[in-house]
Amino acid sequence: CFLQVNELEVELLDHVQNKVEIANTITKPFPFLESLRDCSLIMEEFYNVCEVYYISP
Numbered sequence: 001c002f003l004q005v006n007e008l009e010v011e012l013l014d015h016v017q018n019k020v021e022i023a024n025t026i027t028k029p030f031p032f033l034e035s036l037r038d039c040s041l042i043m044e045e046f047y048n049v050c051e052v053y054y055i056s057p
Contacts, residue, residue, distance in 0.1 A: 029054055 026032045029050065037047045 033042065033047055033050055036042045037044060
């Protein structure tokens with residue numbers, strides 16, 4: 001049982017490190033959001049709302 005918990009901790013740590021690395025790489029939202037939109041992972045309406053939100057002062 002201890003070995004399973006240790007393996008889970010290692011996997012969780014790897015996941016968190018990868019998530020932080022990805023988040024630090026994305027410095028501007030729009031290239032990222034554009035790629036999600038182009039792959040149909042977000043809807044056009046969501047993209048448009050984000051665009052208005054980030055462009056508005």
